[in-house]
Amino acid sequence: MFRRSWRHTAAVATVALLALSSVTACGDDSSDAKDLSENRAGAMENYAAGTQFKATEPLSFSVLYNNHPNYPLKNDWLFWKELTARTNVTLEPVAVPLSDYNQKRSLLIGAGDAPLLIPKTYPPDVHAYVSSGAILPVSDYLDLMPNLKDKIEKWNLKPELDTLRQADGKFYLLPGVHEKPWHEYSLVVRTDILDELGLEIPKTWDELYTVLKAMKAKYPDVYPFSDRYSQPNPAGNLLNLLAVSHGLEGAGWNFQHVSWNAGAQKFEYTAATEHYRHVLEYLNKLVAEKLLDPESFTQTDDLARQKLANSKSFVISGNAQALVNDYRPDLAATNPKAKITKIPLPVGPAGEINPASRLENGMMISSKARDSKNFVAMMQFVDWLWYSDEGQMFARWGVEGTTYVKDATGKAGLAEDVDMIGLNPGAPKHLQKDFGFANGVFAYGGRPELVQAFFSAEEQEFQKVMNARTPKSPPPPYPLTDEEREQVSLWETPLKDHVYQATLQFALGQRDLAQWDAYVTELKSKNMDAYLDTVNKAYERYRDEHK
Amino acid sequence: MVSIEAAEPATAPTPEPRRRRRGIQQTRGYRVFQVVNAIILTAVVVVTLYPFVNIVARSMSHEAYIIAGQVNLVPRGFTLDTYQLVLSDSMFWTNYRNTVFYTVTATLISIVMTTCYAYVLSKKDLKGRSALVGIAVFTMFFTGGLIPNYVLVTSLGLKNSVWAIALPNAINVFNLLVMKAFFESLPNDLEEAAAVDGLNTYGILWRIVLPLSKAIVATMVLFYAVAFWNSWFAAFLYLDRQELWPVTIYLRNLIAGATGAENIGAISEANEVQAEATLKAVTIVLTTLPILLVYPFVQRYFVRGIMLGAVKG
Numbered sequence: 001m002f003r004r005s006w007r008h009t010a011a012v013a014t015v016a017l018l019a020l021s022s023v024t025a026c027g028d029d030s031s032d033a034k035d036l037s038e039n040r041a042g043a044m045e046n047y048a049a050g051t052q053f054k055a056t057e058p059l060s061f062s063v064l065y066n067n068h069p070n071y072p073l074k075n076d077w078l079f080w081k082e083l084t085a086r087t088n089v090t091l092e093p094v095a096v097p098l099s100d101y102n103q104k105r106s107l108l109i110g111a112g113d114a115p116l117l118i119p120k121t122y123p124p125d126v127h128a129y130v131s132s133g134a135i136l137p138v139s140d141y142l143d144l145m146p147n148l149k150d151k152i153e154k155w156n157l158k159p160e161l162d163t164l165r166q167a168d169g170k171f172y173l174l175p176g177v178h179e180k181p182w183h184e185y186s187l188v189v190r191t192d193i194l195d196e197l198g199l200e201i202p203k204t205w206d207e208l209y210t211v212l213k214a215m216k217a218k219y220p221d222v223y224p225f226s227d228r229y230s231q232p233n234p235a236g237n238l239l240n241l242l243a244v245s246h247g248l249e250g251a252g253w254n255f256q257h258v259s260w261n262a263g264a265q266k267f268e269y270t271a272a273t274e275h276y277r278h279v280l281e282y283l284n285k286l287v288a289e290k291l292l293d294p295e296s297f298t299q300t301d302d303l304a305r306q307k308l309a310n311s312k313s314f315v316i317s318g319n320a321q322a323l324v325n326d327y328r329p330d331l332a333a334t335n336p337k338a339k340i341t342k343i344p345l346p347v348g349p350a351g352e353i354n355p356a357s358r359l360e361n362g363m364m365i366s367s368k369a370r371d372s373k374n375f376v377a378m379m380q381f382v383d384w385l386w387y388s389d390e391g392q393m394f395a396r397w398g399v400e401g402t403t404y405v406k407d408a409t410g411k412a413g414l415a416e417d418v419d420m421i422g423l424n425p426g427a428p429k430h431l432q433k434d435f436g437f438a439n440g441v442f443a444y445g446g447r448p449e450l451v452q453a454f455f456s457a458e459e460q461e462f463q464k465v466m467n468a469r470t471p472k473s474p475p476p477p478y479p480l481t482d483e484e485r486e487q488v489s490l491w492e493t494p495l496k497d498h499v500y501q502a503t504l505q506f507a508l509g510q511r512d513l514a515q516w517d518a519y520v521t522e523l524k525s526k527n528m529d530a531y532l533d534t535v536n537k538a539y540e541r542y543r544d545e546h547k
Numbered sequence: 548m549v550s551i552e553a554a555e556p557a558t559a560p561t562p563e564p565r566r567r568r569r570g571i572q573q574t575r576g577y578r579v580f581q582v583v584n585a586i587i588l589t590a591v592v593v594v595t596l597y598p599f600v601n602i603v604a605r606s607m608s609h610e611a612y613i614i615a616g617q618v619n620l621v622p623r624g625f626t627l628d629t630y631q632l633v634l635s636d637s638m639f640w641t642n643y644r645n646t647v648f649y650t651v652t653a654t655l656i657s658i659v660m661t662t663c664y665a666y667v668l669s670k671k672d673l674k675g676r677s678a679l680v681g682i683a684v685f686t687m688f689f690t691g692g693l694i695p696n697y698v699l700v701t702s703l704g705l706k707n708s709v710w711a712i713a714l715p716n717a718i719n720v721f722n723l724l725v726m727k728a729f730f731e732s733l734p735n736d737l738e739e740a741a742a743v744d745g746l747n748t749y750g751i752l753w754r755i756v757l758p759l760s761k762a763i764v765a766t767m768v769l770f771y772a773v774a775f776w777n778s779w780f781a782a783f784l785y786l787d788r789q790e791l792w793p794v795t796i797y798l799r800n801l802i803a804g805a806t807g808a809e810n811i812g813a814i815s816e817a818n819e820v821q822a823e824a825t826l827k828a829v830t831i832v833l834t835t836l837p838i839l840l841v842y843p844f845v846q847r848y849f850v851r852g853i854m855l856g857a858v859k860g
Contacts, residue, residue: 097783099799
């Protein structure tokens with residue numbers, strides 16, 4: 001027993017370590033990076049944006065496959081068949097359970113055994129692999145990807161892509177790209193209580209305070225706001241929402257050590273800014289006036305759900321899924337008269353912004369692919385399936401006439417016998433389970449019509465409100481070198497721990513906010529200034545090199 | 548009891564009854580002890596059983612009641628939908644069959660290897676014995692690490708086969724040492740007598756030692772079977788196709804999916820939603836049930852076996 005669990009813990013550490021060390025030695029000398037004459041087998045001569053990609057000979061590429069339990073991999077999916085028919089490419093999935101996808105990915109890359117295509121990778125995960133040389137610097141090959149280039153230009157994605165760049169100025173991830181930012185999480189509010197009290201849906205954080213106060217006046221023995229998402233970090237979502245509304249990069253479960261200060265043209269330590277202080281003051285006020293349940297910072301999600309279901313609270317964090325899958329069914333069972341909705345993100349001092357990023361998880365490519373004679377064809381294939389309008393449409397909706405139909409205006413809708421998220425209840429077949437479309441591995445990003453294709457009407461309404469707001473501009477890039485990254489990662493954990501601890505103390509009133517300066521001094525003693533120095537130097541270095 | 552107490556003063560003077568009197572007092576204390584003991588043990592039973600009963604009740608309850616925290620010992624809003632959801636999936640059965648197959652194969656291999664190794668190590672006059680023990684114990688504290696192991700297993704061509712699960716974990720050193728201690732405790736004269744009667748080493752092991760070691764073998768079978776039944780990590784590392792996965796991975800993945808760590812940005816179906824709260828319970832019931840059923844049958848060996856191995860000085 002002892003040995004088993006020990007080995008398991010060690011395994012995780014080993015993966016992280018070995019992923020960093022150099023494993024494969026097929027480095028790309030920039031001199032021969034551009035010479036692709038040996039790698040054009042199967043590629044199209046005149047492939048361009050809008051062209052249907054079809055390899056000139058049958059090809060197959062291995063792909064790491066994130067196996068989702070809701071639609072487990074099937075070899076007879078129409079997706080595979082139709083993909084081969086259209087592109088002459090067969091994908092060979094290496095199935096990995098979703099539960100432990102990242103770990104297996106690290107293992108395979110570390111062991112030099114990774115498939116050519118490695119999708120479902122989130123931007124920060126890339127850092128660990130860059131120095132090993134096992135991952136292809138895809139930014140060198142954007143010329144092979146006309147659809148992606150087209151979208152970068154049309155949607156003005158360059159600032160976002162720049163944030164992906166490493167110290168060598170290249171990026172190693174082909175991210176999912178959205179035309180519009182997609183913000184998911186906000187607060188969920190019992191509207192029947194608002195109606196009962198004659199209140200409007202709160203638009204700002206200050207209005208939320210007023211609403212909570214009114215709720216408390218009517219129901220003195222309830223905490224009107226009892227939040228979830230507090231594990232492993234306290235009030236993960238609430239802190240993040242408040243921080244981004246104050247113009248910071250993120251806090252809570254999206255904790256970002258540094259935030260860009262456009263006025264001063266430099267990075268500041270997020271949790272030491274005046275903005276963060278205001279966030280804490282706000283939380284402290286809610287707790288002190290018993291509007292926010294102090295257990296919000298520690299309780300489990302289930303407990304928070306129970307409180308909401310039993311009308312022991314009226315406000316909670318959530319996204320569309322939590323609303324439809326958790327809160328509504330819970331309340332339907334305990335209190336059929338209750339009405340609940342997700343309100344647009346309350347506005348803070350940063351004004352009406354949409355804080356979401358337009359990038360999401362994307363794909364890494366093994367550098368061994370560069371040596372394949374089919375390399376160019378593979379890049380064209382990736383460009384078509386993940387970035388062309390036709391490819392995205394195919395991956396999400398499937399085949400016209402079989403899985404979807406278009407109405408007179410050209411708007412797509414599910415075929416009658418195909419179901420997806422209960423849009424065609426009782427239909428015998430399922431778009432994901434039986435056909436393999438709308439699969440998280442292949443379908444993401446794109447135009448809002450596509451991204452929101454399967455959203456409920458109320459979620460589309462929510463997105464409409466959020467999209468009317470100004471998208472938050474991404475911070476300038478500050479790519480760190482390997483040594484710098486290693487150094488800052490040593491500082492990060494103690495800093496973060498201290499921030500979480502102090503956040504909790506300040507919010508709960510265990511520590512007086514008058515001690516703010518002392519708190520900042522404590523952060524300084526944990527190398528906050530050195531951290532900022534490193535980041536700001538990296539920013540200036542990149543800025544000067546890329547004027 | 549009352550009459551005995553009444554007799555006390557009369558029998559007090561002589562030493563013999565005094566001893567008996569002490570015995571009487573002990574009996575009284577013993578009765579008290581029995582009552583207290585029964586209460587404490589009942590409490591232990593309740594504390595141990597409660598989670599099991601609760602899990603079974605949850606597995607048959609409607610999710611709304613679980614979320615509302617109203618399910619204790621009896622299912623509320625009785626439904627078997629989640630069982631149906633899990634059991635109706637052919638992949639579940641495929642993976643379940645894999646688990647049974649892997650467990651049986653791996654346990655067989657393990658028990659043979661461990662027995663042979665342990666028996667050899669129990670021979671005090673064996674040359675290089677301490678080196679052999681050292682080699683085994685060394686692996687308790689040091690491993691090659693994850694990636695070297697992976698590379699080794701892959702280049703031996705074991706990937707995507709039962710051998711990747713059975714062979715690298717065939718000998719558990721802790722089990723090996725327990726078994727070694729057990730064999731050392733067997734009287735040497737027996738084996739000498741057998742040798743005099745003409746049995747060779749294998750004959751002694753097969754006809755004399757093993758029949759006397761049923762207890763420890765049963766214990767080891769249980770240890771190994773439970774470990775292999777519950778294991779998922781080796782399978783996760785070395786098996787790249789879902790039709791090869793054991794049921795532990797299937798269920799682990801199912802829970803990860805239901806708890807919504809990752810969804811495609813749309814709302815999943817209402818009938819899947821129901822699964823979330825009850826799913827964990829159903830999962831636990833279905834995976835633990837078979838291995839729980841094994842316990843009662845091996846238990847008497849289990850207790851004796853582990854004692855015999857451990858007490859050896």
